[in-house]
Amino acid sequence: VRREDHFVEKLRALLPPSERVLVGPGDDAAVIAEGPGALVVTTDLMVESVDFLPEEQAEMIGRRALAINLSDLAAMGSRPEFFLLSIAFRRERGEEFPLAVARGALSRAEPFGARLVGGDLSSGSATVVSIALWGRAPGAPLTRSGARPGDLLFLSGWPGRAAAGLRLVRRLAAFASQGSPPTPRFVGLSPEEERELLDAHRDPEPRVALGLFLGQEGIAHAAIDVSDGLGVDAGRLARASGVRAVLERERIPVCRAVASFADVEAVDAVDWILAGGDDYELLFAAPPETAAKLESARPEWGTRVTRVGRVEEGSGAVLRGRHGDRDVSDLGYDHLERGTPNHE
Amino acid sequence: VRREDHFVEKLRALLPPSERVLVGPGDDAAVIAEGPGALVVTTDLMVESVDFLPEEQAEMIGRRALAINLSDLAAMGSRPEFFLLSIAFRRERGEEFPLAVARGALSRAEPFGARLVGGDLSSGSATVVSIALWGRAPGAPLTRSGARPGDLLFLSGWPGRAAAGLRLVRRLAAFASQGSPPTPRFVGLSPEEERELLDAHRDPEPRVALGLFLGQEGIAHAAIDVSDGLGVDAGRLARASGVRAVLERERIPVCRAVASFADVEAVDAVDWILAGGDDYELLFAAPPETAAKLESARPEWGTRVTRVGRVEEGSGAVLRGRHGDRDVSDLGYDHLERGTPNHE
Numbered sequence: 180v181r182r183e184d185h186f187v188e189k190l191r192a193l194l195p196p197s198e199r200v201l202v203g204p205g206d207d208a209a210v211i212a213e214g215p216g217a218l219v220v221t222t223d224l225m226v227e228s229v230d231f232l233p234e235e236q237a238e239m240i241g242r243r244a245l246a247i248n249l250s251d252l253a254a255m256g257s258r259p260e261f262f263l264l265s266i267a268f269r270r271e272r273g274e275e276f277p278l279a280v281a282r283g284a285l286s287r288a289e290p291f292g293a294r295l296v297g298g299d300l301s302s303g304s305a306t307v308v309s310i311a312l313w314g315r316a317p318g319a320p321l322t323r324s325g326a327r328p329g330d331l332l333f334l335s336g337w338p339g340r341a342a343a344g345l346r347l348v349r350r351l352a353a354f355a356s357q358g359s360p361p362t363p364r365f366v367g368l369s370p371e372e373e374r375e376l377l378d379a380h381r382d383p384e385p386r387v388a389l390g391l392f393l394g395q396e397g398i399a400h401a402a403i404d405v406s407d408g409l410g411v412d413a414g415r416l417a418r419a420s421g422v423r424a425v426l427e428r429e430r431i432p433v434c435r436a437v438a439s440f441a442d443v444e445a446v447d448a449v450d451w452i453l454a455g456g457d458d459y460e461l462l463f464a465a466p467p468e469t470a471a472k473l474e475s476a477r478p479e480w481g482t483r484v485t486r487v488g489r490v491e492e493g494s495g496a497v498l499r500g501r502h503g504d505r506d507v508s509d510l511g512y513d514h515l516e517r518g519t520p521n522h523e
Numbered sequence: 524v525r526r527e528d529h530f531v532e533k534l535r536a537l538l539p540p541s542e543r544v545l546v547g548p549g550d551d552a553a554v555i556a557e558g559p560g561a562l563v564v565t566t567d568l569m570v571e572s573v574d575f576l577p578e579e580q581a582e583m584i585g586r587r588a589l590a591i592n593l594s595d596l597a598a599m600g601s602r603p604e605f606f607l608l609s610i611a612f613r614r615e616r617g618e619e620f621p622l623a624v625a626r627g628a629l630s631r632a633e634p635f636g637a638r639l640v641g642g643d644l645s646s647g648s649a650t651v652v653s654i655a656l657w658g659r660a661p662g663a664p665l666t667r668s669g670a671r672p673g674d675l676l677f678l679s680g681w682p683g684r685a686a687a688g689l690r691l692v693r694r695l696a697a698f699a700s701q702g703s704p705p706t707p708r709f710v711g712l713s714p715e716e717e718r719e720l721l722d723a724h725r726d727p728e729p730r731v732a733l734g735l736f737l738g739q740e741g742i743a744h745a746a747i748d749v750s751d752g753l754g755v756d757a758g759r760l761a762r763a764s765g766v767r768a769v770l771e772r773e774r775i776p777v778c779r780a781v782a783s784f785a786d787v788e789a790v791d792a793v794d795w796i797l798a799g800g801d802d803y804e805l806l807f808a809a810p811p812e813t814a815a816k817l818e819s820a821r822p823e824w825g826t827r828v829t830r831v832g833r834v835e836e837g838s839g840a841v842l843r844g845r846h847g848d849r850d851v852s853d854l855g856y857d858h859l860e861r862g863t864p865n866h867e
Contacts, residue, residue: 189622197638203640204640204642209605213558224609226651229646260543281534294538294544297564297566298548299568303570304648307653309566309568309643
């Protein structure tokens with residue numbers, strides 16, 4: 180069990196039971212009985228030098244902070260409605276800085292009709308952005324805990340792009356500081372592919388429409404957003420459901436840009452995907468008869484869905500390859516550990 | 524207009540209208556139409572070295588973070604129900620640190636039945652605690668904007684104690700660093716009075732029961748919690764209501780501990796109260812016929828209520844004394860300005 184999951188377990192032990200708390204700490208969002216139905220509520224902190232570089236543009240920080248919260252609601256099959264935005268920042272940056280963060284968050288919220296209703300400002304020695312977002316699930320809220328043996332595992336989009344993008348940002352910064360010529364920098368990586376990786380890191384696309392589809396249709400048994408790495412997040416889904424998640428190596432979708440940059444960096448693209456994090460794709464379990472429906476992506480999802488594995492009896496998350504199964508449930512970012520792959 | 528209020532005005536200009544947002548940014552909490560009635564939602568950040576000293580105990584940080592959010596809901600006449608708690612902290616402090624922050628918040632929440640339902644953890648270079656808290660108003664939510672000429676102004680408790688307590692903390696730290704004997708330190712300040720001031724600063728008591736009484740009875744026209752100083756917060760209530768707030772100097776309640784420590788420090792206790800902040804008392808406007816009911820405090824309020832002034836036509840907040848009126852609407856803490864009284 181990872182340190183942050185261990186923390187959540189200890190925290191849960193402190194909480195008195197409450198009939199109205201349908202899902203408490205430990206899933207992508209909380210679910211609270213409220214009127215006819217339930218509120219689905221999430222919150223995420225973004226911290227300078229941990230989640231973004233000090234030189235990141237304010238609007239991009241705001242867009243990303245909202246996106247990661249939207250992704251949590253998507254993983255619960257829910258429609259975002261309202262959010263709070265709090266910002267700590269160095270006073271010398273002036274009022275324009277938090278306004279630009281807010282503009283970024285608003286630009287991310289607008290397509291989904293989510294409204295900013297309040298927040299707080301404080302000075303501080305580093306930028307910290309905290310968002311709380313809530314909405315409602317049109318169907319039963321989708322949790323991490325309903326996967327059953329026999330289900331298939333599906334994943335949206337092209338994982339690993341965000342981790343590759345972050346590494347590319349660092350490489351470009353290092354080149355720039357050495358006065359290298361700006362282009363071409365990476366053999367085998369086109370300017371479009373560079374852009375694709377950088378965008379995936381800086382401005383990830385939350386899978387709100389796909390999450391709502393899953394929630395409305397009721398076809399997924401369990402879902403999680405892949406924020407810390409496919410390995411650890413598959414392990415979390417497995418643990419919450421009391422099953423084993425089997426990721427099939429040859430099914431993991433690797434886009435050309437990730438494959439090319441993995442070559443440049445001399446790493447295994449699949450390992451990158453397992454440990455990478457920050458992708459904000461949805462991993463979900465659904466019965467085999469839904470596969471055709473899911474693999475024929477709808478335009479409004481904005482991405483494809485790939486079958487990446489299956490749910491079996493047992494525990495943990497494994498990568499199944501030609502040489503057998505490898506435990507991958509500990510690959511990925513732990514917010515309480517040091518020296519994890521993408522967040523030095 | 525203060526810089527942080529200016530920020531809120533600029534932010535509001537960015538927000539599209541929404542029928543469900545009954546009160547948006549700029550009051551103590553937001554009010555959102557939700558089911559039969561409305562949700563009342565607030566959030567506050569607490570930042571190390573800004574809102575608390577680096578050596579503050581984790582549990583106390585959690586208690587205070589929850590208290591200031593509870594105070595916002597109290598000022599809206601609302602009952603707290605659920606909260607989210609996010610914590611950024613230095614990893615070397617270990618898991619015990621955020622757990623102690625959570626225990627502190629839970630200990631503050633428990634008497635009011637407010638439940639922790641989620642949150643987020645991150646590493647960071649300084650401690651930042653972010654809470655989002657929501658509940659419902661049993662009556663119509665109380666805002667800052669309903670005060671009318673002819674209303675009286677009332678204030679709970681003994682303002683100025685928190686500001687005095689913070690100064691006392693600093694004095695004690697300075698004495699300790701000089702190797703002075705621990706007691707007696709301040710002529711005219713008993714150990715009980717020292718404790719009273721330190722407690723008011725470290726562990727303020729949100730006026731939840733009083734706020735609920737005001738909300739349920741519908742006798743207050745407007746309310747605000749005094750978080751930044753009686754001067755600036757009276758000015759905010761006046762501005763939101765389109766009236767003038769008149770604080771009568773001889774009515775401002777000055778407890779013995781504040782008076783004694785103000786003597787020691789050679790400051791005017793009333794100026795301290797106007798500019799002090801962090802008191803989390805409720806300032807509210809109510810018609811004259813309610814005065815008897817309000818001034819005969821109920822035990823469950825945990826404090827007294829004092830009539831401190833009146834609402835007149837006009838604008839701004841003034842202190843009315845023997846020598847006329849003095850504008851006090853700019854006295855207090857501005858989170859975007861430097862060198863404000865109690866938050867160096």
